[in-house]
Amino acid sequence: MTDGPIKDMPRKGNYHHGELREALIAAARQLVIERGAEHFSLADACRVAGVSTAAPYRHFRDKDEILEEIAARGFDLMAQRSMEAVMAHGPGSIEGIIAMGLAYVRFATQETAIFRLMFGQNPTLKEAVAVRDQGHACFSGVIAQVEAYCARHGVEGDARVIAVKLWTFVHGAACLVIDGEYDVVAPGLDVTAMITAAAPGLLRG
Amino acid sequence: MTDGPIKDMPRKGNYHHGELREALIAAARQLVIERGAEHFSLADACRVAGVSTAAPYRHFRDKDEILEEIAARGFDLMAQRSMEAVMAHGPGSIEGIIAMGLAYVRFATQETAIFRLMFGQNPTLKEAVAVRDQGHACFSGVIAQVEAYCARHGVEGDARVIAVKLWTFVHGAACLVIDGEYDVVAPGLDVTAMITAAAPGLLRG
DNA sequence: AACTTATGTTAGCATCACTAACTTGGCAAG
DNA sequence: CTTGCCAAGTTAGTGATGCTAACATAAGTT
Numbered sequence: 001m002t003d004g005p006i007k008d009m010p011r012k013g014n015y016h017h018g019e020l021r022e023a024l025i026a027a028a029r030q031l032v033i034e035r036g037a038e039h040f041s042l043a044d045a046c047r048v049a050g051v052s053t054a055a056p057y058r059h060f061r062d063k064d065e066i067l068e069e070i071a072a073r074g075f076d077l078m079a080q081r082s083m084e085a086v087m088a089h090g091p092g093s094i095e096g097i098i099a100m101g102l103a104y105v106r107f108a109t110q111e112t113a114i115f116r117l118m119f120g121q122n123p124t125l126k127e128a129v130a131v132r133d134q135g136h137a138c139f140s141g142v143i144a145q146v147e148a149y150c151a152r153h154g155v156e157g158d159a160r161v162i163a164v165k166l167w168t169f170v171h172g173a174a175c176l177v178i179d180g181e182y183d184v185v186a187p188g189l190d191v192t193a194m195i196t197a198a199a200p201g202l203l204r205g
Numbered sequence: 206m207t208d209g210p211i212k213d214m215p216r217k218g219n220y221h222h223g224e225l226r227e228a229l230i231a232a233a234r235q236l237v238i239e240r241g242a243e244h245f246s247l248a249d250a251c252r253v254a255g256v257s258t259a260a261p262y263r264h265f266r267d268k269d270e271i272l273e274e275i276a277a278r279g280f281d282l283m284a285q286r287s288m289e290a291v292m293a294h295g296p297g298s299i300e301g302i303i304a305m306g307l308a309y310v311r312f313a314t315q316e317t318a319i320f321r322l323m324f325g326q327n328p329t330l331k332e333a334v335a336v337r338d339q340g341h342a343c344f345s346g347v348i349a350q351v352e353a354y355c356a357r358h359g360v361e362g363d364a365r366v367i368a369v370k371l372w373t374f375v376h377g378a379a380c381l382v383i384d385g386e387y388d389v390v391a392p393g394l395d396v397t398a399m400i401t402a403a404a405p406g407l408l409r410g
Numbered sequence: 411a412a413c414t415t416a417t418g419t420t421a422g423c424a425t426c427a428c429t430a431a432c433t434t435g436g437c438a439a440g
Numbered sequence: 441c442t443t444g445c446c447a448a449g450t451t452a453g454t455g456a457t458g459c460t461a462a463c464a465t466a467a468g469t470t
Contacts, residue, residue: 017449038243038327043426051449054428058448063427120321120384122243132389139390164391165403172377179325184337185344186369198370201406219466222418248457256418259459263417268458412470419464426457433450440443 021059023049025073028066029114037067037117067117068128074114075134078107079141092148098199100145101170102192108174115178119171142167146203155203165202170195226264228254230278233271234319242272242322272322273333279319280339283312284346297353303404305350306375307397313379320383324376347372351408360408370407375400 017023027048032040042063046053060066085103089096108115117125118135125131146163149155155162173191176182182189222228232253237245247268251258265271290308294301313320322330323340330336351368354360360367378396381387387394 020448036328041426042428052451053426054430054451055449057428116325119325119386120380121326123241126384135386136389139386143390160391161394161399164387164394165399167390168377168381168399169374170377171381172373172375175325175380176373176376179331181324181340181344182369184341185348185372186365189366189369194366194370194373198407201409202403204406219418225417246457247459257420258457259420259461260418262459414467414469416467417465419462421460421462423460424458427455429454430452431450432452434448436445436447438443438445440441 017049017051017055020049020051020055024051024056024059025066025069029070029073032067032070032117033111033113036113037121040067042066064122064124065128067122068125068131070114071118071125072128072130072134074111074118075131075138077111077114078104078118079134079138081107082138082142086145091145092152094149094153094200094203097146097149097166097203098196100142101166101195101199104170105174105177105191105195108178112178115174119175139167149203162203166199169198169202222254222256222260225254225256225260229256229261229264230271230274234275234278237272237275237322238316238318241318242326245272247271269327269329270333272327273330273336275319276323276330277333277335277339279316279323280336280343282316282319283309283323284339284343286312287343287347291350296350297357299354299358299405299408302351302354302371302408303401305347306371306400306404309375310379310382310396310400313383317383320379324380344372354408367408371404374403374407 024045027045028040028042031044031048042056043053045066046055049055056066060069081103082100085099086096089099118131120126126135143160143163146166147159150157150159150162173195177191182191229250232250233245233247236249236253247261248258250271251260254260261271265274286308287305290304291301294304323336325331331340348365348368351371352364355362355364355367378400382396387396
């Protein structure tokens with residue numbers, strides 16, 4: 001085997017890959033998206049990256065650490081999408097808050113496998129500091145927006161509690177949409193309309 | 206190895222177990238509860254039941270079919286708990302509706318691993334007819350109760366949509382509680398109080 | 411008593427996560 | 441330039457797993 005790897009993600013002909021860590025994360029992320037986290041094998045990611053199955057252990061503690069990284073970045077992306085959504089409608093406005101909620105559900109439907117990885121799948125994942133920190137940062141942003149809304153519109157009651165109520169509803173919607181539960185129980189349900197309609201009520205103290 | 210299995214769940218000395226299917230389901234369920242569905246191995250269930258690792262394939266298509274059975278029975282148990290909760294407070298009453306919601310969250314916290322198995326974990330699980338059917342039956346019961354409430358209290362609007370809204374909120378709460386998300390973002394949050402407070406608003410058309 | 415069938419067993423395969431021991435090659439010190 | 445270090449690859453191997461094939465046993469039917 002004198003010539004480099006034949007297919008997939010060829011390295012530059014070097015013995016040393018150079019950016020294996022990032023390459024493995026990219027490959028793993030793609031495989032998780034394609035097959036779901038529970039059907040993801042580290043060995044497959046190695047084949048895609050064009051390295052031996054022992055190579056990842058120079059960069060990651062174990063298989064879970066790769067998934068942790070992907071989950072943490074998922075929260076990062078989610079925070080980004082949420083912020084884009086509020087900003088488009090003006091921070092502190094109810095339209096902004098609703099847009100944020102819709103962005104949450106949209107993230108779940110577009111990045112379903114990542115969303116599943118981020119929430120609940122593997123309980124040990126959530127204990128990783130990186131995941132917890134990014135998750136915390138993501139929701140702190142959401143809560144800050146709701147607090148801004150409450151302050152501006154003179155809503156009495158704990159803004160944090162109101163934010164959590166809204167988040168709870170939106171998270172429930174996201175989970176049930178991607179699990180296809182609505183299709184079974186209430187086929188044809190317009191989730192966007194439901195959230196838009198429910199938001200004002202939830203925002204009242 | 207002339208003497209029978211030494212420990213765990215010994216059979217009655219017979220070559221044929223007699224009730225292997227149920228014994229395996231019981232063992233698997235217990236292991237899922239103890240270690241979580243993603244760390245559950247069929248081989249372990251076999252050891253607990255005291256049979257060879259090939260034995261399950263006389264009763265189940267594959268590993269997933271055991272999990273399907275457990276998930277389906279989970280929905281069954283959930284429906285039972287929900288119904289008990291409403292009935293205790295009188296069907297059609299708002300107390301009954303709230304009790305049902307609280308029972309939902311309680312189920313999630315008490316049977317966390319089963320709840321996780323029932324929702325989202327393995328997308329292929331949800332496609333199993335048994336799981337879909339039991340899930341449908343479970344939520345149909347919930348929706349029927351909300352419809353009864355709406356009819357009795359003259360709430361305008363589609364009762365089914367209202368039921369779905371309520372379900373969405375409660376499901377979100379259940380997921381976030383078991384994932385420990387509330388602890389991170391809003392430590393000390395009283396989930397029961399939150400649901401009780403939010404229910405009337407969600408029940409208005 | 412002989413046949414059939416359901417339900418067990420052993421043996422074995424391919425895959426996987428992970429480890430140990432060796433190899434490579436880039437870089438810094440002399 | 442050479443030397444030697446060491447980060448980051450490799451090969452080879454272990455034990456566990458899901459699942460299959462071929463065989464064995466018991467229990468009922470004819």
